[in-house]
Amino acid sequence: MGIIHVDRLKENMVLSEDVRDLNTRLLLAKDLKIQSKHVRILKMWGITEVSVVTDEQDYEETTTKEIDPELLERIEESTKHLFRHVDLEHPAMQELFRLSVLSKSRHDIDKTDKKKMVDIVEDSKEKLLSDLRNNIAYQEIKLPEIPSTVFELNEVIANPLASADDIARIVSKSPSLSAILLKIVNSPVYAFPTRIDTISRAVTLIGTQEISGLALGISTISIFKDIPEDMIDMHLFLKHSLACGIISRVLCAYKNIIQTEQLFVSGLLHDIGRLILYKYYPEQAKKILIRSESSKELLHQEEKIGLGCKHTDIGRDLLKKWEIPFSIEDNVFYHHNPSDADNRTHATIVHLSDIIVHSLEIGTSGERFIPNFDHEAFDSLGLSPSCFDHVIRLATHQFNAVESFF
Ligand SMILES: [Fe+2]
Ligand SMILES: [Fe+2]
Structure with a gap:
């Protein structure tokens, strides 16, 4: 089994897992032989990667076989240090350890975010x-104290009768907040097939509570x-x-x-x-x-x-x-x-x-x-x-x- 980008799908490849959209609606079922119309469906729904049955050669992409043994040893040592407070006997931690090592060895090890939070002399x-x-x-x-945008968004979340326009009115007071929200709803996170140009439209598609919640989270961290x-x-x-x-x-x-x-x-x-x-x-x-x-x-x-x-x-x-x-x-x-x-x-x-x-x-x-x-x-x-x-x-x-x- 392997995950490949939709652009790399070939005719007669076989899906090894169901393909669902983010709302878990079934788009294509497991064991289906891929035809060109299926690729169109996947692209239409914004699916970028699928899991397919592959041969052993492809599977090597997710193993550490090809990595220089010396580099692998170094990476494993530093990863053990990272995992020192968890039980590496647990299967979940073993799998994360494997993926952590793999990720660092695929990329340049120094590119991970090793920088310290504070650099104190x-x-x-x-x-x-x-x-x-x-x-x-x-x-x-x-x-x-609570910022005014967060206060107003709380009122919208608490009001079951709040409309898309109510949210749009609050969000539009902060151009940076509306810009981030629109960028997110137009990104692969949502993978809508068409562009969403307004907050009101985003609310209609995603939901009042959901967009208010997103706006709340972004405003708070900002x-x-x-x-x-x-x-x-x-x-x-x-x-x-x-x-x-x-x-x-x-x-x-x-x-x-x-x-x-x-x-x-x-x-x-x-x-x-x-x-x-x-x-x-x-x-x-x-x-x-x-x-x-x-x-x-x-x-x-x-x-x-x-x-x-x-x-x-x-x-x-x-x-x-x-x-x-x-x-x-x-x-x-x-x-x-x-x-x-x-x-x-x-x-x-x-x-x-x-x-x-x-x-x-x-x-x-x-x-x-x-x-x-x-x-x-x-x-x-x-x-x-x-x-x-x-x-x-x-x-x-x-x-x-x-x-x-x-
Ligand atoms: Fe924490
Ligand atoms: Fe954390």
Whole structure:
């Protein structure tokens, strides 16, 4: 079995899996022999990749056979370090380890986002750690007031009678927000066959709640765009967040979950608590990052030691204060321990997406290792690790198309 781009399909190739659109509607069934009319159908529905029965030669594309053994050994060592806090005996982690190694060896290893979140001169680390002036505790963390766009979008989400024009009116107040929204709905993420030119049209096609939710997520994360570069590389943080949102959305399709936008936004905002620290408490955040670098412990454990809380607590508090829908707050709060969430399935999807993003080292949130893996939650999701390869390919294609919009 192998996944190939629609442009590379040849007559009589056989589909090894059903082809569905993002709403899981069946387009072409498994075992179908491809004819030219099928390629037209796939293109019409914006499907870019399909899974086909291939021979052993093609299958080598997804193995490490061809890689220089010395390079492979080096990559495996650094990947073991990345996976040091998870159980590599679990089949899901084994498969992610394999894909992580494969991804790094296919591309130039140095092209992964190895850049640190903060680059602090070695000499100033001691001084920073010994300076007690800026130490804060959880109770002292002050959260920003709700922005007007988020406030107005909340009202629309809470109003079942809200119309497409109501949303368009709010969104159009921010040209950058409407531009990003339109770019996303016209991208391979939605793969509509025709162009969508207005927010009202997007609302008609995708839904009032869905577009409002998307606008809410984009507005919220955009507030943190101006964090100074000497604190964090916001571009890398956005990459981490966006990739997590897109993978969450792709996993929804696998699990026949219809709340795709809600999961996308949850993934986009999952580490928002860290942005509060980076933006408003940079000195404290730097200390925590330095400590995790030297202790090699997980960042959220160092947060607990340094602040008395984790970024998930701060994220939950912010989303509560801003009255973001509870479903998103629940997914964000429990993304490191989804077994405890109200909606375990949804929180597990965000949890797994975060781990996949970490394993591929796409962007960074400051965490340098793969965070703890909730294997009980994963096992109850009923998802085979064999789907990760396909999920990553689909998500990568969508990610590459929208990354530059943010
Ligand atoms: Fe996190
Ligand atoms: Fe994360």
